[in-house]
Amino acid sequence: MKGRVLLVEDEVNIFEAISFILSRDGWEVHGHGNGATALAEIARQAPDVLVLDVMLPGRSGLDILRDLRRDAATADLPVLMLTAKGQTKDRDLALALGANAYLTKPFSNAEMVATLRDVAGAS
């Protein structure tokens, strides 16, 4: 096992795809689909790596990231941000808030696997 990944993503098909790819690469993947309750779920699961979508129902992924970095317990949690908005200012904002990496949808499966390994290894 490479580690536990928590995937916060509301699109069920995308969740299934990423979950399949990462599991095959040896990660233990858990999912969560709601922004409003994401922080509590992160605290409960205490994952090794977090994959966080920006557009979530209830609460924006960027807001969740900001809170994570303020909390000492999760300040160093490796985070990979996903977004479908494709604008550089979103990426810049995510990195400024402390995301370790950033992927724009759609991405290739290899890209996803490599980036996640990077993010997890950097911690």
Next chain:
Amino acid sequence: MLSLDGLIAICVLYVLGLFAVAFWAEKRAAEGRAGWLNSPLTYTLSLSIYTTAWTFYGAVGSAARSGLEFMTIYLGPVIVFVGWFWLLRKLVRIGRAQRITSIADMISSRYGKSGGLAALVTVLAVVGTTPYLALQLQSVTLSFSVFAQPGAFGQVGSDVTAIWVAGGMALFTIIFGTRSLDVNERHPGLVSAIALEAIVKLAALLAVGVFVVWGVADGPSDILDRIAESPLAEWQLNGARWVGLTMLSAAAILCLPRMFQVLVVENADERHLATAAWAFPLYLLLMSLFVLPIAVVGLQVLPGANPDLYVLTLPQAMGQEGLALLVFLGGFSSATSMVIIAALALSTMLSNHIIVPIWLRLTAGDDPMSGDMRRVALMARRLSIIGVMALGLIYYRASGGSAALASIGLIAFLGVAQVLPALIGGIFWRGATRAGAGAGIAVGFGIWAWVLLLPNAATSGLMEGMLAGGPFGIGWLRPETPLGITGADPLLLTMVLSLGSNLAMFTLVSLVTFPSPMERLQGAQFVNVFDHSAPAIGWQAGVAAADDLLVMAQRILGTGRAGRLFQEAARAQGRAARLPDPDPDFLKMLERELAGSVGAATAHAMVYQITGGTTVSVQDLLAVADETAQMMEYSSRLERQSQELTRSARQLREANQKLTQLGEQKDAFLSQISHELRTPMTSIRAFSELLKSGDLDEAARARFAGIIHAESLRLTRLLDDLLDLSVLEHGRVSLNESAASLGDVLDRAIHASGVIEAGEGLRILRDVEAERISLWTDPDRLAQVFINILSNARKYCDAEEPELRITVSRLGPHVDVDFIDNGSGIPERQRRLIFEKFTRLETARDAQGAGLGLAISREIMARLGGGLTYVAGHGGAAFRVRLPARALRAA
């Protein structure tokens, strides 16, 4: 008893003496040795023409009849000289700065050099002065009759005396008043003679007073006792009449043409006025000192005699022939000095403002340089003097010499006082206008003439009828009872009516009319005379030929003086030539010089005739000169520009905000579309890569292919929606309208949305009867809206046993189709958002839609002429589709 012949001889000798003094004074002045002639004392004494024969004889008469009332005639001038000295000083300064020749010229000059106004004031002055001249002639003939043997001096004798006196005075005035044309050169001979006469009349009155107090009575204490015993002691002071008469005499000293002549025109030095300010009141005090004693003693010694002649008859009755003769000469002096100056002043006005303008108009076609203007103007003035004297004589004959002296004097005072509002208003109020001055004077003058003058002057039968019953029988126009008022003092009543109306008209008309540039300029010159005493008037240089101006000036000023004037001006300009450059300064100076001879209006017209016939517009020049107006216009223009700039800036800012907003909306929209496209593509790419790699079991392969297929459909639907919305929003949609039944459209929609087949338990409750409505609409588009609402209900209704009730109601002209479910409804804060593009409720776990459905539905209903709204208050979510009246068809 002195014989009439002897008396006449003495008069002639006295007049010859005056001639000699006048000649001597003229000679001294011409030699430049005026000496005491040009002194404050002479100036003050010349002012004494205020006290005419009316005052000389009439004051005692007035005292005998009305007690101290005679004092008002002295009080007014004293108040003016002591209290209003600054006003006199301003008048004198303006008169000298503007080279004013008469009161009419003053008014005319102030109100834009108006010829019409000058003529009006001239007429007023002539009408107001004529009774006064008659009064003087009457007093002289009366005093003659006192000396004449009974029977030797009847009506014929009076007439002959009056004619002789008038003739003599006319001659004197012509000789010393019209030797030179320039009124501003003043008349030292005339003034000297008048100063001498002032001394004679004062001496005579004082002598009689001393004789009465110490010769007839036993000193001042005896006189006081006699006053206490006399009916004068019981005389009650009438406050209103006192105030009125004092005001009237104060006005008269400013407005009487002869007073203006000596006060302003004959003033040689402004400083003389300072001396006169105390010396003239002193002179009046001395004149009035013995009036009461003479009246009291006269009443006791000569009961039944004419009190107006006590001054003369008292010494005569006491056998003091010499004293009586001195008194006679004093009265004669009072009369002649007044007559001479009045005739001079009136002739100046008549000639400058009536005769010469008419003559100029009659000869307008002629070359303005031809003919001797000088001769014409002098002749006009001489004829005017004779005419004025003749008028006085005629009035004297017509009035029959019956009226008491004082009443005529007061009437005349009130006549000339009509100039006062325009005069005072003109030098203190820049807003006073020509129209206001003209209206005020005309109205006041009219009332005065009708109510006071006519009843005194009228003798003909027609006039008597009108006076008794009012013109055309209109009672309130009757002069004796104006406005139907009876029992009031006619003089006071007329004074209030005429001066009140005058002032009101002057003020009102001035306020509603706009002064011409010339008036504004002259108004400023008059009101602010102490700020800039040099008269300024914009003359355009260059147009005028100096030659023409010289020829014209020679005609008016005389060859020698005009030549000197032009040479001096040329030298002052530093030119070697004989003629000066006709620059504005020179033209102004020349106009002023000419004004001294022919009046401001005429001088202006003459210079204008030569210089300005073609291009000069005084209005233009003044408009340029009027800096205030320009500054105001400029600043208001700047203000306007600044306002425009502010407005433009605001508009730009607003436009910029709008653009920014639009930009942000566009970014947000693109960002949304990007998200909606990338999301299905992410799944498609990920699963298709997995399928490509090939190491999948059959079940996974089938499942992934299914997901790819579903996401492809989603993409297609999204693109369809976007295109649909774009078409709808830009109004390029084409509707296929046809007949349809509402029930059928609902059936189709329910079937297509799959809510029933899906078997997910959403119950649809319908009212089939109510749905029997025939429509004319686009059934496909309407069904699309229904489908959207139905599938939303299926997706979002969160009840245990979801239900959707469809109700149809016809309200007024339209049909409402309501879709109400039994879920928890939509939170209030989201109700507005749900119709926005890409909005999905947070509760939606099904990612089927892109959030465009309601936006599209609302657009469709707008195109169909109806609407789609959320209806609050039903518990569950409630949407209302409103169909317009035009969709209804008769069933």
